[in-house]
Amino acid sequence: MATNRRGTRRTGALTRASVRRGSGARPPRPEEEDAGTTGRLRFVQSPTTWLLGILLAVVTVTFQDVLTATVKTILPLDRVPDRLSPQNAIDVVEVRDVKDIGYYVVRDADGAGAGGDGKILEEISSGGPWREGRKVVDAGTADWMITVQGRASQQVRITDIVPVLEGGRCEKPLGGSLAHFPSQGVMDVIPLELEVDAPLPRLKTLGKDAKDAEPFFTGPRAKHITLNQNETEAFIVHATASTGYCRWRYRVHYEVGGSTAETTISGPGGKPFELTARLADASAYRKVYFPALDCVPPDSRLRHTWYEQTGAEYARDRRSGKVPPCPKS
Incomplete structure (x- = not known):
């Protein structure tokens, strides 16, 4: 057993103090800790680091756009996530009144009392837009030009257009005042016929007379309308009413990308189309x-x-x- 210079014994055993001191890593010196923190902060604030981050963000966005465009060209329309769905494959570009010459009924509320009739006559004589704002309703006949456009990358095939009556039926014809007014001409587009107050109203092709009209979308000579992407098609519906006052919208059935869907066509301002029969007795x-x-x-x-x-x-x-x-x- 060895002794030191002072004459005390050395046993080689570890004391509690030595175990506590050696049980953990040596804490860093303050100057070392400051040096490490300063180095990381300097790296984050470096212009090179910011430039690399911006480049990485641009590359990521560009890659996502290219990948999405590639998937869109490969997969059917209805299977591309976060993109155009079949329900949005048709866009209604325009709904316009193109009635040539005909009759209109001025609503009682717009023509009665407080010089209402005189005001209407003044508006008619001046050639102003007296028919706007639903002051009047088509009487006997109506001509509406509807323009639709295909929005899908695949071809859209319109298989049927069905008039849907508000409330399921027409009401009695409107009274008020009657006006006979020449309007703008009709353009050369697909002509369709609709007897809106018939028991089962359907769109038909115009013939030499009403007897020659036959269903456009159904029957042995059924037709359809196709729309490629960004392609537009216009058609005029010549509607007639002989017994009632009718309000309706059109339900459009179509196929695209292997799926079937439908959309609704309303009149100007999102309101229903309107048409009233003329009263049998003008008095x-x-x-x-x-x-x-x-x-x-x-x-x-x-x-x-x-x-x-x-x-x-x-x-x-x-x-x-x-x-x-x-x-x-």
Whole structure:
């Protein structure tokens, strides 16, 4: 057993103090800790680090766009996530009134009292947009041009367009005042016929007369409308009503990318289309407005003049065969 210079013994055994001191790693010196922190902070704030981060973000976004475009060209439309669904494969570009010449009913609320009739006549005579804002309703006939566009990368095939009546049926014809007004011309597009107050209204192709009309989308000669991406198609629906006042929208059935879907076409402003039958007896109308075109040649200088009669006067003159109060020269 060895002794040190002071004469004490050395046993070689570990004391508690030595175990505590040697049981953990040596804590870093303050100057070492400051040096490490400063180095990391300097790296984060480095311009090179920021530039690398921006480049990485740009590369990531570009890669995602390329990958999505590639998947879109390979997979059917209805299987591409977060992209156009079959329910959005058709866009309604325009719904426009293109009635040429016909009759309109001025609603009672817009024509009665407080000089309402005079105001309507003034608007008609001035050539202003008196038919806008649903002040009037088409009477007897209506012509609407509807333009649709394909939005899907695959071809859209319209298989049927069905009128859906508000409330499931038409109501009794509207009263009020009657106006006969020439309007804008009809364009050369797909013509379709619709007897909206028929027991089972369907879109038909126009023939030489109503008897020659046959269903457009159904039957032995059924047709369909196809739309490629960004392709537009316009068609005019010539609607007639002889017994009631009808409000309706169109339900469009189509196929795209191996799926079937449908959409709805409404009138301007998202409101239903409207059409009323003319009253059998014109004397039931409060007033009747008609242009000089009803009684003078189209080249007459008086062709823009408008006239007004009560419903009773108009009915009486028509029954007796008399010429309404038009200019004599």
